Amino acid sequence: MTDVVIVGAGLGGTSAAMFLARQGVQVLVVEKHAGTSPHPRAAGQFPRTMEFLRIGGVAERILAAAPPNDGFKIKVAESVRGKVLHTIAEDFSELLAAVEKVTPAGWGSASQDQVEPILLDKAREHGADVRFGTELTSFEQDADGVNVQLLDLATGRVEQVRAKYLIAADGNRSQIRERLGIPRTGKGNLGNAIGIVFDADLSGLLPDGETWLYYLQNPKFTGAYVTSNYANRHIFALEYHPEQGESMHDYPPERLAEFIRIGLDSPDLEPEIVWTGPWETAAKVAERWRAGRVFLVGDAGKVTPPTGGMGGNAAVCDGYDIAWKLGAVLRGEAGDGLLDTYEAERKPYAQLVVNESLYNYVQRLAPHMAGDDIPEPVGHPEVVLGYRSRSTAVVIDDDDPAPVENPFEPSARPGFHAPHAWLAPDQSTVDLFGDWQLFTGPDGYEAWQEAAKHAPIDVGVHSLGEHADVYGVGAQGASLVRPDGVVAWRTTDTADGESLNEVLRRVLSC
Ligand SMILES: Cc1cc2nc3c(=O)[nH]c(=O)nc-3n(C[C@H](O)[C@H](O)[C@H](O)COP(=O)(O)OP(=O)(O)OC[C@H]3O[C@@H](n4cnc5c(N)ncnc54)[C@H](O)[C@@H]3O)c2cc1C
Structure with missing residues (x-):
């Protein structure tokens, strides 16, 4: 077996x-x-x-x-060189700088x-x-x-x-x-698209070295164009309508190529279509x-x-x-x-x-x-880094019903992402995710280390030193962090092996 x-x-x-x-x-x-x-x-x-x-x-x-880039540039437009209807994002530098402060990943x-x-x-x-x-x-x-x-x-x-x-x-x-x-459950089917991967030399269409995503609301079609990580390879999507009897067969390569030419304002382009496939846009x-x-x-x-x-x-x-x-x-x-x-x-x-x-x-x-x-x-950012896990595997000790918090001001409360804090010049708390960890107040470290020796599972113990406030554990307390970096429990009390074992048994459903 x-x-x-x-x-x-x-x-x-x-x-x-x-x-x-x-x-x-x-x-x-x-x-x-x-x-x-x-x-x-x-x-x-x-x-x-x-x-x-x-x-x-x-x-x-x-x-x-x-290699990491500085984020997508996203526009809604009639075509890549045509009328821009809406710029969604062009500069991620503020977000990137903010995220750097809350995780080194x-x-x-x-x-x-x-x-x-x-x-x-x-x-x-x-x-x-x-x-x-x-x-x-x-x-x-x-x-x-x-x-x-x-x-x-x-x-x-x-x-x-x-x-x-x-x-x-x-x-x-x-x-x-x-x-x-x-x-x-949910909104269900929202539309259907033909995904297309094609090769073409599109030098000069968009600035080199940048990643672009265009949502295309063209009078002739709705779709999207995305640059890829490969030179001369591109991604195109075209909405089609199976509910009106259409099928992929109605879109042979030469017809798809025509939509690509329109969307990219490149009337002479001969795209080499390397892959096509249907996909459903849905929310379920x-x-x-x-x-x-x-x-x-x-x-x-x-x-x-x-x-x-x-x-x-x-x-x-x-x-x-x-x-x-x-x-x-x-x-x-x-x-x-x-x-x-x-x-x-x-x-x-x-x-x-x-x-x-x-x-x-x-x-x-x-x-x-x-x-x-x-x-x-x-x-x-709240969905990506500010989600609160709620289950028997966390000991939530407040009555805040919010599903998320602002990840740029992490509260370190149970259920949330354990905050990033430098324990040494090259070691963040986040580097220790993957195993169970106890992050302790500076004065409680040794006593929690002793308590962890008698725990039913391996638990690493690390002093937060000057960062105890970030975790809200005071000088003596500790924060128990799960292998996924979610705070399972925290206390400002002095080390107590029995409490730790009881919490571990509870969150591990033993
Ligand atoms: C055009 C497009 C763009 C997207 N862009 C993004 C994006 O930018 N960022 C993002 O995060 N997500 C994006 N997504 C979503 C992302 O691709 C999916 O969420 C992701 O693929 C989900 O992975 P999955 O493993 O759950 O399912 P899938 O990738 O669908 O994999 C399921 C696999 O199961 C196999 N399978 C099915 N039945 C069986 C069986 N009985 N036996 C054996 N094998 C079977 C299938 O062959 C398939 O390979 C995009 C999706 C699409 C379509």
């Missing part, structure tokens, strides 16, 4: 695989395609995502794959086709078994495990595998979610993210419009969340209740991501939907 079968090698599946395998968990990843997707899709890693990728040991490779600029192979390589280095051209065709769970039926698409060979847990990272159209009968969140031994990760759990670049980032964060929790349960450090906290924490997060992206979608591409029950967003 293997520990975990993961279905799908998108960002959700590859990250879950890497984060599980690094803990020594046996992982089998199956992906029906012959390789990872060649479409650049999700471009860019938010700082929270980078925090996890650092823990996974791949941040440097991600940065090497695409930085941003990544790699695209999805660059990231997935890096995550898979790392997962394999840790012993994960990755099988492409392999489809999950059915599964059945019982009290002790999940029987999974796999089909080798090249040979037709069918294999039965038994696993302790199954991760459904099988995307928006998740068969696993469907078979579990889990409904989704699955009602349950756990069904017994099966967990939904990434787009299987939520699908969000791409406006805001949050879908893939959230998928990586889902992968980290389920991985540290499953790892703890499989090592016998935590009870099954910890696995319930995956849905309790990630589903509300997904809703925030969808709300934020939907709001952006209406602003940028669908102004006719304005006011149409579109939830107010809480703010992009």
Whole structure:
């Protein structure tokens, strides 16, 4: 019996695989395609995502794959050289400087086709078994495990595998979610687009070395144009209307090329189309993210419009969340209740991501939907770094109902991101995420160290020194931080081993 079968090698599946395998968990990843997707899709890693990728040991490779730039320049226009309807963002320098103060993790600029192979390589280095051209065709769970039926698409060979847990990272159209009968709620389908990757020399169209995203509201079509991390490779999206009987067949390459020429104001351009595929723009969140031994990760759990670049980032964060929790349960450090906290924490997060992206979608591409029950967003930095996890895996000791806080003024309250503070010239508290940590007041360090020796799990202990105020623990107290960098509990009291053990048993559902 293997520990975990993961279905799908998108960002959700590859990250879950890497984060599980690094803990020594046996992982089998199956992906029906012959390789990872060649479409650049999700471009860019938010700082929270980078925090996890650092823990996974791949941040440097991600940065090497695409040197960080100073952010997207985003416009809504009739065409790339045509009338600009709205400038969404042109200068991220203030945001970048503000974020630098709250995490040392930085941003990544790699695209999805660059990231997935890096995550898979790392997962394999840790012993994960990755099988492409392999489809999950059915599964059945019982009290002790999940029987999974796999089909080798090249040979037709069918294999039965038994696993302790199954991760459904099988995307928006998740068969696993469907078979579990889990409904989704939300605005639903917003539109359909043909994604196009094409090669062309577009020198001079836009300034070199910058990353551009144009939402195109052209009298002849609605779409988008994005530069890629590869010289002469570009991404274009074109809305089409299956609900009116259209299909991809109505858009042969020569017709797509014509739309590209119009959108890019390049009447003589001969784009070489290298990939096309349909994708659904939708806003839907699955009602349950756990069904017994099966967990939904990434787009299987939520699908969000791409406006805001949050879908893939959230998928990586889902992968980290389920991985540290499953790892703890499989090592016998935590009870099954910890696995319930995956849905309790990630589903509300997904809703925030969808709300934020939907709001952006209406602003940028669908102004006719304005006011149409579109939830107010809480703010992009708030979603990325200011989310409050609420579940039995945190001991919340206030009655503030807000789902987020301003991440640039972190409160260090349980449920929120543990603040960045330099413990040494080259060591931040954030560098210690990945394991359980106790950050203590300067006078309480030794006593908390003694208390941690008797804890049921390994807990690192570090004095906050002059930064105790940032964590609100006073001179004697401590803040218990989970492997995902979320504050689980804090106290201003002097060290007390019994309290620490009680809290750990509580948050680990032991
Ligand atoms: C055009 C576009 C632009 C985007 N831009 C951004 C962006 O800038 N930033 C961002 O964060 N996000 C972006 N996203 C969203 C991001 O791409 C998705 O959120 C991300 O791919 C989700 O990853 P996933 O692993 O959950 O699902 P997917 O990437 O969809 O992967 C699911 C995988 O499961 C496989 N699979 C399905 N069923 C089976 C089965 N039965 N057996 C075996 N394998 C199976 C599929 O073949 C697929 O490879 C964008 C999306 C699109 C379409």
